[in-house]
Amino acid sequence: MHSGHISIWFFIGVLLTIYGAMIFCYGLYELATGQLANVVLANLHAPVWWGGLMLILGLFYGVRFRPGRN
Amino acid sequence: MFVSVPALTAGGLLHGAPAFLALAVPSLAHLSSLDVAIVAIYFVMVIWIGFYLKGQANTSEEFFMAGREMTAWIAGLSFVSANLGSLELMGWAGSAYQYGILAAHWYWVGAIPAMLFLGMVMMPFYYVCKTHSVPGYLKLRYGQGASVVSAFSFAFMTVLMSGVNMFAMAEVMKVVLGWNLNFSIIVSSLAVAAYVALGGLRSAIFNEVLQFMLIWGGALLVPILGLVEAGGWNGFKARLAHNIATGATAPGDYTHMWRSMGHFTDNPMGIHWTGIVFGLGFAISFGYWTTDFLVVQRVLAAHNLRSARMAPVIGSFFKMAVPFIVILPGLLGLVVLQNPDGTLMNLVPQNLATPASGLHSYNEVLPLMMVRYLAPGLLGLGITALIAGFMSGMAGNVSAFSAVWTYDIYQPLIKKDASDEHLVTIGRWATILGVIVSIGTAYLVMNAAGIMDYVQALFSFFISPLLGVVLVGMFWKRATTAGGFWGLLLGTLTSIGLWAWVKADPSALRYVALSPDAKDMAENMYRALWSVIVAILVNVIVSLATKPKSLAELNGLVYGATTLPEEEPVPFYKNEWFWLVVAVLVFLALNIYFW
Numbered sequence: 001m002h003s004g005h006i007s008i009w010f011f012i013g014v015l016l017t018i019y020g021a022m023i024f025c026y027g028l029y030e031l032a033t034g035q036l037a038n039v040v041l042a043n044l045h046a047p048v049w050w051g052g053l054m055l056i057l058g059l060f061y062g063v064r065f066r067p068g069r070n
Numbered sequence: 071m072f073v074s075v076p077a078l079t080a081g082g083l084l085h086g087a088p089a090f091l092a093l094a095v096p097s098l099a100h101l102s103s104l105d106v107a108i109v110a111i112y113f114v115m116v117i118w119i120g121f122y123l124k125g126q127a128n129t130s131e132e133f134f135m136a137g138r139e140m141t142a143w144i145a146g147l148s149f150v151s152a153n154l155g156s157l158e159l160m161g162w163a164g165s166a167y168q169y170g171i172l173a174a175h176w177y178w179v180g181a182i183p184a185m186l187f188l189g190m191v192m193m194p195f196y197y198v199c200k201t202h203s204v205p206g207y208l209k210l211r212y213g214q215g216a217s218v219v220s221a222f223s224f225a226f227m228t229v230l231m232s233g234v235n236m237f238a239m240a241e242v243m244k245v246v247l248g249w250n251l252n253f254s255i256i257v258s259s260l261a262v263a264a265y266v267a268l269g270g271l272r273s274a275i276f277n278e279v280l281q282f283m284l285i286w287g288g289a290l291l292v293p294i295l296g297l298v299e300a301g302g303w304n305g306f307k308a309r310l311a312h313n314i315a316t317g318a319t320a321p322g323d324y325t326h327m328w329r330s331m332g333h334f335t336d337n338p339m340g341i342h343w344t345g346i347v348f349g350l351g352f353a354i355s356f357g358y359w360t361t362d363f364l365v366v367q368r369v370l371a372a373h374n375l376r377s378a379r380m381a382p383v384i385g386s387f388f389k390m391a392v393p394f395i396v397i398l399p400g401l402l403g404l405v406v407l408q409n410p411d412g413t414l415m416n417l418v419p420q421n422l423a424t425p426a427s428g429l430h431s432y433n434e435v436l437p438l439m440m441v442r443y444l445a446p447g448l449l450g451l452g453i454t455a456l457i458a459g460f461m462s463g464m465a466g467n468v469s470a471f472s473a474v475w476t477y478d479i480y481q482p483l484i485k486k487d488a489s490d491e492h493l494v495t496i497g498r499w500a501t502i503l504g505v506i507v508s509i510g511t512a513y514l515v516m517n518a519a520g521i522m523d524y525v526q527a528l529f530s531f532f533i534s535p536l537l538g539v540v541l542v543g544m545f546w547k548r549a550t551t552a553g554g555f556w557g558l559l560l561g562t563l564t565s566i567g568l569w570a571w572v573k574a575d576p577s578a579l580r581y582v583a584l585s586p587d588a589k590d591m592a593e594n595m596y597r598a599l600w601s602v603i604v605a606i607l608v609n610v611i612v613s614l615a616t617k618p619k620s621l622a623e624l625n626g627l628v629y630g631a632t633t634l635p636e637e638e639p640v641p642f643y644k645n646e647w648f649w650l651v652v653a654v655l656v657f658l659a660l661n662i663y664f665w
Binding site: 005006011014027036037046054 | 107108115122275284299
């Protein structure tokens with residue numbers, strides 16, 4: 001947004017990466033242990049694919065808008 | 071009370087929320103450690119952003135206008151996000167449960183035409199005259215009188231609304247999570263005061279964009295999983311029809327927007343289509359989206375005129391999509407929410423949802439849907455989205471208050487020769503003052519809940535007359551200083567008078583809203599419409615009797631007296647007019663599909 005300054009998209013990328021990683025890891029934990037959360041449609045493993053999607057988006061924005069990159 | 075609550079502590083990885091957050095009242099959800107960590111990380115992030123941006127808020131232009139450096143995307147997302155508060159999300163999801171898809175009128179006809187009109191027609195004048203605020207535009211166009219009336223009413227209402235927002239957030243956190251009211255108010259206000267006072271409007275905008283992403287990330291999964299469970303849109307309609315046929319759900323047309331608008335008694339909102347089109351679609355919507363400085367400020371921060379015009383157009387697409395995460399979960403709640411014994415859950419009005427009854431209110435449909443589908447981590451994300459929505463709503467109010475207080479009250483009335491550095495200092499203190507007054511309002515509302523209704527009514531008193539005055543001033547060269555002042559004053563008094571008339575004598579509704587069958591929402595719409603009409607008529611009549619300004623004085627302010635800057639040609643896919651046409655087509659298609 002402003003040369004020499006950190007873009008808002010970078011902050012969003014960082015947050016999505018952290019959140020995505022946390023949720024994705026929890027999803028993997030569910031898959032590995034078979035201890036599904038007692039929520040409706042838990043068999044769809046939403047934390048895995050939603051967390052994974054957030055992680056990918058976060059990494060994309062984090063790298064694409066990292067400080068110092070034009 | 072709810073089937074999936076125990077799920078949130080499933081697995082040895084997860085534990086309950088820290089004890090200091092807990093309250094004795096039963097709550098809808100219990101956060102796991104993972105959820106609490108996600109909420110905590112959000113707070114760390116917003117404070118980090120505030121401290122980072124402090125170095126970029128040294129001049130008044132940087133502090134109050136974010137340096138006018140925002141791209142169209144950032145200004146557009148911030149523009150729509152400033153209106154996407156959590157109260158609105160939860161309230162309209164509840165309305166969708168209660169009234170059906172009629173609630174989507176507030177997102178489509180009640181927003182899109184006004185947003186596009188702001189971008190394509192009004193923005194050039196706001197932008198070219200380089201005003202810092204809407205009262206600032208009034209000062210340039212009509213002089214000090216109208217500007218001061220507008221500035222005081224806006225500043226007063228903005229901090230009150232911020233306080234109401236703060237209290238509402240604390241209430242929601244108490245109901246949903248069992249958090250202590252004081253804890254929610256103190257933590258949220260400290261965070262907002264810190265990041266707005268440090269980074270100014272830029273910080274508020276950054277956090278609004280962040281909130282926008284969080285809301286979609288945290289809430290989008292709910293309608294997706296809801297549709298899967300309901301068997302898609304057709305499956306939902308079939309289940310709803312079955313529930314209505316068996317008497318499990320109150321009869322009504324929940325899936326069409328215009329068919330039941332022929333008469334006040336044909337729809338549960340008690341609204342006629344003229345009220346929706348002219349009251350909501352014009353008086354209220356145009357008043358809010360084109361003259362409320364809270365949203366206009368975001369677009370004024372754009373880095374050039376094309377971006378300033380494009381921002382509302384970009385925002386309109388996201389606004390049209392919001393019903394997917396707000397209205398759809400409310401509708402799906404009609405068929406998927408169940409009691410612990412497996413029977414269909416029926417939500418009730420707020421006054422019936424007492425702790426003793428064990429019933430939930432319409433307004434709880436969104437948190438209930440979240441708790442139904444969202445596993446640990448995802449629930450934390452959804453709750454963070456709600457908190458972010460509340461906080462950015464407060465930040466929006468406080469940053470707009472700070473700008474109006476400094477530019478439109480302090481500088482012209484108290485210290486005319488203030489230096490730029492001094493204005494920034496005043497702006498930072500005004501931010502803190504705004505937060506303190508907001509906290510005071512929050513506690514006032516806490517001790518007298520009825521005030522909340524009055525505050526919201528008060529807000530409506532000022533917005534619609536302002537629209538009448540701005541529109542006449544922007545598109546009629548003959549409008550005069552006296553016309554603007556008296557139009558604004560009498561338009562406001564009309565709105566207050568009509569409200570008081572119906573309060574004192576409810577039968578007056580037949581005159582104010584054109585029908586004794588009209589309900590509260592219809593009254594609001596017609597009252598807004600009458601106040602706009604009075605503001606315009608008074609402005610025109612007084613202007614015709616007083617001396618107009620010269621054409622030279624109107625340059626940059628009025629249609630026909632302003633030469634707009636030439637813009638570089640761009641490919642069609644970057645042209646705002648192309649996207650305007652696309653937005654109009656999508657808007658029409660949605661209304662026709664759900665006719």
